[in-house]
Amino acid sequence: MRRYVLVSYDISDAKRWRRVYKIMRGHGVHVQYSVFLCQLTDQDEITLRYNLAEVIHPTTDQVLFARLGPVDSKRLEKTISCIGRDFVPLDLKGLVF
Template identity: 70%
Template sequence: MRRHVLVSYDISDPKRWRKVYKIVRGYGKHVQYSVFLCQLTERDEAELKETLKDVIHHDQDQILFARLGTVQSNAVERNVTSIGRDLVPLDLKDLVF
């Protein structure tokens, strides 16, 4: 089952930031600076976390994973609001695997 997962990161080094950006970009849609909206299975999420563990400095960087609900529940549309530009719903066809 796929879940909407909001992935946000604070990476202190620009070189590591670019690496993290490129990795997470392969799993979801870039919605703001250092924020991605992804549709992940448990396996996808575990794989993403394992890949990122090897890139970041654990005492300097932080990556947050916020599970927003299942894809079928449309939880993002109900639970995430925005001011300014509208949140564009994530479509699976936009993802690159």
């Protein structure tokens, strides 16, 4: 089962930040600076966590994973709210990462 996962990261070194960004670009849609919206299976998430753990510094960097629930755009619209510019959920099913 695929679920929406919001991944946010705070990386203290520019070189590591670029490496994390490249990893994330292969797993989701870049929605804000250092924030990606992904559709991940359990195995996808395990692989992503492993790849990120290989790059980040464990005491100075941070990557947050927020599971938003099963891939269902109606649920996503109820889960995420915003102030300012509208959040338009993307149908990520058709995208190839």
